[in-house]
Amino acid sequence: MFRKKLVSLALITLLSASAAAVARADGPSASDIVAAADKVRNPEQPFRVSLALVEYQGGDMHDTVSLAVHSKIDAGTHQYRNVVRYAGPPRDVGKLVLLNGSSMWFYDPASKASVRISAQQRLIGQASDGDVLTVNLAHDYTAKLLGEENIADADKQPHSAWHLELTAATGDAAYARLETWIEKETFHPIKSRFYSDSGRLLKVAYYRKYESQLGAMRPTETIIVDAVDAHLVTKITSSDFRPEQVQDAWFQREYLPRFSEE
DSSP, rough: OOOHHHHHHHHHHHHHHHHHHHHHHHHOHHHHHHHHHHHHOOSOOOOEEEEEEEEETTTTTEEEEEEEEEEETTTOOOOEEEEEEEEGGGTTOOOEEETTTTTTEETTTTEEEEEETTTSSEETTTEEHHHHHHHOOOHEEEEEEEEEEEEEHHHHHHHEEEEEEEEEEETTTTSSSSEEEHHHHOOOEEEEEETTTTTTTTEEEEEEEEEETTTEEEEEEEEEEESSTTTTTEEEEEEEEOOOOOGGGGGGGHHHHHHHOO
């Protein structure tokens, strides 16, 4: 009897190993796909990037915000830490957003006060603070491969893509759930849908205008469309990617007043 159990256990182990080998032969795992797409979106070296956000209502420009994002990977958590500085409009110049682990703070130099905020807090139009921060989705979400599809991008061009569902795995995740489509040949993100905690679709984002920046082809424009009213659109344009000596001290709440004055 004992020998039969050993044989059965060995057979189960062999079948499991075979199934895993077949899965690898068929293509990368869901988590591998998301990790590869993270590397497309985000430089792995410390860097700075300028963001221009424009809110449109019915095709007309309604509001604008300019930001500078300073970002660096935390060696311990492998997630990005960010300091976001407002560069415009004039009324907002010098304001800061800090993301360090699960803590996010907003600092206003006028009041010299820093307050805790959520990654889902509205920044402008359909863009929230979580949409402009550099994050590794593979760190904050559990990925599930839903299938392979032909999908059109923002310019109506077709792409063969993986369709994945990402469910929040940590308290650091900006959204409870999202769907994303990633091009098979390049691992370029094409489109994402973002959902609330209750399961309601909040918005749809399209990633476009890929350019060579800091050693890889990266999207330099994101179009975010409101899920309820498609006339509400926000465009995020990324420019001036460059390596930067990002200091660890920048990611301390106590440093924000000094950073604002630099």
